[in-house]
Amino acid sequence: MATEKNLKIYPSALKGLVWLKRAGFKLVLISNQSGVGRGFFTAQTVKKIHDRLQKIFTKRNARLDGFYFCPHLPDAGCKCRKPNPGLAEMAASQLHLDLKKSYVVGDQKRDLELAANIGARGVLVLTGAGKEALKGIGKNSHVSRDLFTAAKWIIENEK
Numbered sequence: 001m002a003t004e005k006n007l008k009i010y011p012s013a014l015k016g017l018v019w020l021k022r023a024g025f026k027l028v029l030i031s032n033q034s035g036v037g038r039g040f041f042t043a044q045t046v047k048k049i050h051d052r053l054q055k056i057f058t059k060r061n062a063r064l065d066g067f068y069f070c071p072h073l074p075d076a077g078c079k080c081r082k083p084n085p086g087l088a089e090m091a092a093s094q095l096h097l098d099l100k101k102s103y104v105v106g107d108q109k110r111d112l113e114l115a116a117n118i119g120a121r122g123v124l125v126l127t128g129a130g131k132e133a134l135k136g137i138g139k140n141s142h143v144s145r146d147l148f149t150a151a152k153w154i155i156e157n158e159k
């Protein structure tokens, strides 16, 4: 089970966040945590993990601007579970983001679907579960090896 004690962060992911931050991007983490709705762990545990991540990110000059998660069951019909746009819209309103000028980077098909739902650009990374998501993604999505490669592509794409 995920706890705040056994987190592993890909070095390439950390580096990607640093580059994006330096390029002036706001950085937001959006995740589905249906384990909360299922009773596997509590929202408090998720928040502890976010705090721990933020501590590491801050120390490495990659402090995030926001952490958002959906605690609901997949069939709860909520508006915040990815690929639903609820959390991205909340982040946009709280942090004054233009979703149409944003990028969604993730390792799952629903991350790319979220991008499509909010008019953002989707980038699939092949770390994590990314390789399984490769089949069946739309041609509007960009594919990158990892978050660092994705960051470089995004920064280049903005020039």
Ligand SMILES: [Zn+2]
Pocket: 070, 071, 072, 078, 079, 080, 081
């Ligand atoms: Zn939800």
